[in-house]
Amino acid sequence: xxxxxxxxxxxxxxxxxxxxxxxxxxxxxxxxxxxxxxxxxxxxxxxxxxxxxxxxxxxxxxxxxxxxxxxxxxxxxxxxxxxxxxxxxxxxxxxxxxxxxxxxxxxxxxxxxxxxxxxxxxxxxxxxxxxxxxxxxxxxxxxxxxxxxxxxxxxxxxxxxxxxxxxxxxxxxxxxxxxxxxxxxxxxxxxxxxxxxxxxxxxxxxxxxxxxxxxxxxxxxxxxxxxxxxxxxx
Amino acid sequence: xxxxxxxxxxxxxxxxxxxxxxxxxxxxxxxxxxxxxxxxxxxxxxxxxxxxxxxxxxxxxxxxxxxxxxxxxxxxxxxxxxxxxxxxxxxxxxxxxxxxxxxxxxxxxxxxxxxxxxxxxxxxxxxxxxxxxxxxxxxxxxxxxxxxxxxxxxxxxxxxxxxxxxxxxxxxxxxxxxxxxxxxxxxxxxxxxxxxxxxxxxxxxxxxxxxxxxxxxxxxxxxxxxxxxxxxxxxxxxxxxxxxxxxxxxxxxxxxxxxxxxxxxxxxxxxxxxxxxxxxxxxxxxxxxxxxxxxxxxxxxxxxxxxxxxxxxxxxxxxxxxxxxxxxxxxxxxxxxxxxxxxxxxxxxxx
Numbered sequence: 001x002x003x004x005x006x007x008x009x010x011x012x013x014x015x016x017x018x019x020x021x022x023x024x025x026x027x028x029x030x031x032x033x034x035x036x037x038x039x040x041x042x043x044x045x046x047x048x049x050x051x052x053x054x055x056x057x058x059x060x061x062x063x064x065x066x067x068x069x070x071x072x073x074x075x076x077x078x079x080x081x082x083x084x085x086x087x088x089x090x091x092x093x094x095x096x097x098x099x100x101x102x103x104x105x106x107x108x109x110x111x112x113x114x115x116x117x118x119x120x121x122x123x124x125x126x127x128x129x130x131x132x133x134x135x136x137x138x139x140x141x142x143x144x145x146x147x148x149x150x151x152x153x154x155x156x157x158x159x160x161x162x163x164x165x166x167x168x169x170x171x172x173x174x175x176x177x178x179x180x181x182x183x184x185x186x187x188x189x190x191x192x193x194x195x196x197x198x199x200x201x202x203x204x205x206x207x208x209x210x211x212x213x214x215x216x217x218x219x220x221x222x223x224x225x226x227x228x229x230x231x232x233x234x
Numbered sequence: 235x236x237x238x239x240x241x242x243x244x245x246x247x248x249x250x251x252x253x254x255x256x257x258x259x260x261x262x263x264x265x266x267x268x269x270x271x272x273x274x275x276x277x278x279x280x281x282x283x284x285x286x287x288x289x290x291x292x293x294x295x296x297x298x299x300x301x302x303x304x305x306x307x308x309x310x311x312x313x314x315x316x317x318x319x320x321x322x323x324x325x326x327x328x329x330x331x332x333x334x335x336x337x338x339x340x341x342x343x344x345x346x347x348x349x350x351x352x353x354x355x356x357x358x359x360x361x362x363x364x365x366x367x368x369x370x371x372x373x374x375x376x377x378x379x380x381x382x383x384x385x386x387x388x389x390x391x392x393x394x395x396x397x398x399x400x401x402x403x404x405x406x407x408x409x410x411x412x413x414x415x416x417x418x419x420x421x422x423x424x425x426x427x428x429x430x431x432x433x434x435x436x437x438x439x440x441x442x443x444x445x446x447x448x449x450x451x452x453x454x455x456x457x458x459x460x461x462x463x464x465x466x467x468x469x470x471x472x473x474x475x476x477x478x479x480x481x482x483x484x485x486x487x488x489x490x491x492x493x494x495x496x497x498x499x500x501x502x503x504x505x506x507x508x509x510x511x512x513x514x515x516x517x518x519x520x521x522x523x524x525x526x527x528x529x530x531x532x533x534x535x536x537x538x539x540x541x542x543x544x545x546x547x548x549x550x551x552x553x554x555x556x557x558x559x560x561x562x563x564x565x566x567x568x569x570x571x572x573x574x575x576x577x578x579x580x581x582x583x584x585x
Contacts, residue, residue, distance in 0.1 A: 018453065047277075048274045048277060049270035049271075049273060049274050050270060050271065050274050084266070084267065084270055121456070124456075198496075199456065199460070202455070202456045202459055202493050202497070203456045205455070205456075205486070205489045205490060205493055206453065206454065206455040206456045206490075206493075208486065209453075209455070209479065209483065209486035209489065209490050210452070210453035212483045212486050213281070213452075213453075213478060213479070213482075213483065213486075216280070216281055216482050216483065217277050217278070217280070217281075220277050220280035220281075221277055
């Protein structure tokens with residue numbers, strides 16, 4: 001029999017594409033119920049009534065796919081509450097319609113390109129998370145230029161960086177360069193590295209500051225913990 | 235003006251409002267949008283200190299007396315720049331129109347700068363209206379919402395040929411400052427509404443105009459910064475940055491400020507309270523007291539009283555041609571609103 005823990009574990013793999021964090025950890029899962037027969041209902045909530053509908057749609061669609069793939073789940077329902085486009089998104093997801101179809105006349109394209117842009121940003125932000133501790137240990141920029149992913153000590157941040165690179169089809173094996181261009185996958189040369197690392201840090205600051213504001217808005221709006229929500233690391 | 239520890243600051247609030255979001259002004263059938271919009275604004279107020287939070291009724295519509303007290307008497311502001319937001323699909327008389335702002339400004343000469351707006355999709359009638367508004371209100375600036383929905387169009391780009399016609403007209407009628415809202419928006423649905431590449435093109439092709447990107451492109455600060463380093467006439471509007479982060483998220487405030495000071499530079503950052511989302515009083519006091527909280531931030535540019543003088547008032551005063559008395563000028567060397575910081579990337583890019 002499927003239980004709530006399995007469903008929540010599946011939802012841990014669903015990310016806010018913009019913040020690159022799990023919807024569970026962010027507090028976006030307001031409830032998750034599983035019946036004895038394997039019927040699952042997940043309710044999602046967001047920090048504001050006007051959060052970007054494209055990202056909202058992606059999260060609801062991804063949550064649906066993740067839950068439906070859990071073994072033993074018979075029926076999946078994912079509902080987004082309290083959003084200006086709740087009706088369009090919920091009925092679109094229920095009908096397994098794409099984004100453009102769900103917003104007929106208001107959107108021309110699907111969201112693949114948008115998602116890819118944000119995975120690229122996640123690669124840059126992840127680069128800072130992995131490289132900053134190395135620099136703090138005393139390694140120089142020149143040292144970093146010749147490192148491969150396999151040279152870097154194991155960490156959850158390194159796993160996360162590898163996963164995002166693999167998602168984009170960028171080199172992600174032990175032998176791949178640690179520092180690569182997030183679009184071409186080419187190794188970044190020593191000369192371009194200082195600017196590359198600056199950009200990586202800026203991208204991380206932006207993503208994390210943004211995530212921090214979203215958490216603050218969500219907590220101001222609801223004041224309750226979501227399923228699987230994690231405290232913000234201060 | 236604000237004075238602390240013997241240092242004096244001339245304060246220009248370069249981004250504030252005088253809106254009417256009371257239920258009487260909601261469009262029938264669009265009440266959920268009108269209410270959702272103002273509730274969303276009020277949630278942002280929640281990021282300020284608890285003692286500055288208001289009840290919904292007060293937040294939705296302040297009186298003239300409230301505004302004058304909050305901004306000028308209590309808030310240290312010398313000159314405030316009204317930025318209009320029309321939203322007539324949701325608010326019958328508009329949310330915060332140039333006329334509404336202008337009528338208040340006319341009652342208090344010397345206190346306000348009244349900015350206008352345009353929408354390139356309005357074609358020739360829009361151009362004529364811009365000319366009329368410029369004449370009527372003596373416009374020096376406009377506020378633009380590139381992602382605004384309009385009759386089935388899902389936003390526009392500043393680099394569109396139609397937008398260029400309006401920018402040329404704006405320049406012709408004496409407008410200098412183009413405030414572009416690149417921040418939380420709804421439309422267009424399938425694109426990234428925060429994309430700033432259009433500002434890049436327009437800033438290159440209209441070097442005589444200043445482009446102030448409001449909310450610094452939040453939540454796309456990185457895209458904004460990369461662009462701003464290449465364009466001498468692009469400025470960072472700090473509305474929401476100080477109000478939304480300084481109190482609620484001090485660590486991220488320090489990082490975001492550090493990044494902006496590095497990439498954009500202190501000559502090109504302008505304070506805006508975003509009143510009445512937040513009152514200027516605590517923002518001005520807190521910003522003057524502010525410094526990086528620890529050594530963790532040691533590789534960001536340093537800040538001193540002159541940095542804060544520029545950001546709180548002198549940069550915006552320069553952009554708007556506002557005379558600032560001698561006692562508020564920089565203590566050291568420097569040129570507020572100077573455009574030559576843009577080459578920063580070439581010679582300042584150490585890690």
